[in-house]
Amino acid sequence: MATAMAAMIQRSHVGRRSWRFLIVIAMAVFALAIVVIVQCSSISYGIGRTSSWPPLLEEAPEASSSFLVSPINNPGISDDSKLGEIQKFNLVGNTSVLASSNDEDFGDDIESISNMEFRDRSRPPAVEEAIELEPKNREPLQIVSMALSKNPEKGSLSLSKRLGRKKHPTTISQMNSQLHHNLVSAISKRPQRPSARDRELLSAKLQIVNAPIVKNTPGLHASSFWNVSRFKRSYELMERMLKVYIYKEGEKPVFHQSRMRGIYASEGWFMKLMKESKKFGVRDPRKAHLFYIPFSSEMLRKELYRKSFQSVKELEEHLKSYVNHISHKYSFWNRSSGADHFIAGCHDWAPKLTSNHMMSNCIRALCNANVAKGFKIGKDTTLPVTSIRSQERPLQDIGGKPPSERHILAFFAGGKHGSLRPVLLQHWEASKDPDMKILGPMLRDVESKRIYREYMKSSKYCICAKGYEVHTPRIVEAIYYECVPVIISDNYVPPFFEVLNWEEFAVFVAEKDIPRLREILVEIPEDKYVAMQSSVRMVQQHFLWHKAPLRYDLFHMILHSVWHNRVFGN
Known part of the structure; x- marks a missing residue:
């Protein structure tokens, strides 16, 4: 009996020790799980903050946070913009403070800043805003949180994750195929109840498609076009036939007014020259092939800051009410559901503001030409982004050195x-290759602009990397300075894509291939580079503004793109 009792007691002690051991193990596992969860949360927060933050139309975060956007750094834009060069957002709940300087001269990155303005403005109307001036002698400030591995390949993967793409980007060759498919489909289209203008457009379409091959094309660089014979015929028909009616309705400053300097100058220059054109303008809308809505996306955005509107939604409603007005007053919009109407908008917001169903058929000339976002x-x-510093001298300082004197790769x-840019700078800013000049923001003084x-x-290739949105003024700047553009911006449709073969004078690098940037450029044979640089000089004329428009210049090329899309969309 005693022996049995002793055995039971011994088993009891062993059982207690086992349970204690199991409890200790369970507690350790639980503690480890908590640590892992906390670390994962921190990593995902860090990654989320480096993406295009805050997301479009997302509410402001409740937690207090602060970040700085580095200054605008491209010394080719006007001084008078109020968007500013340094923006500092201190977000506490739904309150924001915007610190801004007056100088827009370093301009390509205004696209990034304005995009964040859009996101910030998508918050409730209660959001308050104060504008302060940043001293001009301050050094550029940057605080960029990055969750990137030191391994270049992992850094590239991190970029892909931060972009948050669900689909593969559309390559330039896929865009070519899509354009060709659209043109083939358009050739067979016939309007059901053609008007006199429709019949004229149909005749123009047939003449363009059947254009005879021309060997002599003075003023045109044949290899830079998909089909120079068709372009020449289309352009000549536009000069001879096209009539545009400009709506008189709409009050300034949103309508009939735009700025001629700064990063959004393209919409201003086009509006001014279109309204002054006696060749293409027509007073009788019945004679028009196209109808121009003279609205400024930049001025519409400014009205939001002047408190004329309380939210981005109100801006959209303002445009919709305008379309409602002209569609009730005239029959022209309803006749084609807006397909023969067009707008030109260079602000980042323009695609969003014109994406409502009422304007879905309208031809849109947009700087922010993102095929993944409704373009x-x-x-x-595509409306080219042009950096205009002087309204009186829009062509100052253009030109560059010959290929033999360009020693920077x-x-x-x-x-x-x-x-994208943090990854570009991470890989190449500290490069040991002396021919790779990949720099952060430059100062804003006169000397820094001259050095820029x-x-x-003096460079063979100029890197045109997107900011928050796909467009950047560096593409046209590179052409101005006769430098071969290297476009790193997935899903961006380059200007005049309907007629220009961009691969003849530009290099397209996928965002994921940033770690291979130098390898890609070095592999281009010297004779091919020389040919591309020569093509850049030849196409330069198509990207120049003139106070009195010249044949094949930027005004005419924009108008031709609208004409072309109307003819083949008829």
Whole structure:
């Protein structure tokens, strides 16, 4: 009996020890799980903050946070913009403070800043805003949180994750195929109840498609076009036939007014020259092939800051009410559901503001030409982003050195706006290769601007990396300074894509291939580079503004793109 009792007691002690051991193990596992969860949360927060933050139309975060956007750094834009060069957002709940300087001269990254303005403005009307001036002698400030591995390949993967893409980007060759498909489909289209203008457009379409091959094309660089014979015929028909009616309705400053300097100058220059054109303008809308809505996306955005509107939604409603007004007053909009109407908008917000169903058929000339966000190749057209510092001298300082005197392989200078540029700078800013001049933001003084221009004029390739949005003025700047553009911006449709073969004078690098940037450029044979640089000089004329428009210049090329898409969309 005693022996049995002793055995039971011994088993009891062993059982207690086992349970204690199991309890200790369970507590350790629980503690480890908590640590892992906390670390994962921290990592995902860090990654989320480096993406294009805050997301479009997302509410302001409740937690207090602060970040700085590095200054605008491209010394080719006007001084008078109020958007500013340094923006500091101190977000506490729904309150924001915007610190801004007056100088827009370092301009390409205003695209990034304005995009964040859009996101900030998508918050409730209660959001308050104060504008302060930043001293001009302050050094550029940057605070960019990055969750990137030191391994270049992992850094590239991190970029892909931060972009948050669900689909593969559309390559330039896929855009070519889509354009060709749209043109083939358009050739067979016939309007059901053609008007006199429709019949004229149909005749023009047939003449363009059947254009005879021309060997002599004075003023045109044949290899830079998909089909120079068709372009020449289309352009001549536009000069001879096209009539545009400009709506008189709409009050300034949103309508009939736009700025001629700064990064959004394209919409202003086009509006001014279109309204002054006696060749294309017509007073009788019944004679018009196209109808121009003279609205300024930049001025509409400014009205939000002047408190004329309380939210981005009100801006959209303002445009919708305008379309309602002209569609009730005239029959022209309803006749084609807006397909023969067009707008030109260069602000980042323009695609969003014109994406409502009422304007879905309208031809849109947009700077922010993102095929992944509603830009339709064959209907919409890309408005070039031009850096205009002087309304009186829009062509100052253009030109560059010949290929033999360009000893820098690649040049870039800019802030870490968006998810792409931090990766570009991470890989190449501290490069040991002396021919890779990949820099952060430059100062804003006169000397720094001169140095910036000299870099572009002395480089073989100029890196045109997107900011928050796909467009950047560096593409046209590179052409101005006769430097071959290297476009790093997935899903961006380059200007005049309907007629220009961009691969003849530009290099397209996928965002994921940033770690291979130098390798890609070095592999281009010297004779091919020389040919591309020559093509850049030849196409330069198509990207120049003139106070009195010249044949094949920027005004005429924009108008031709709209004409082309109307003819083949008829």
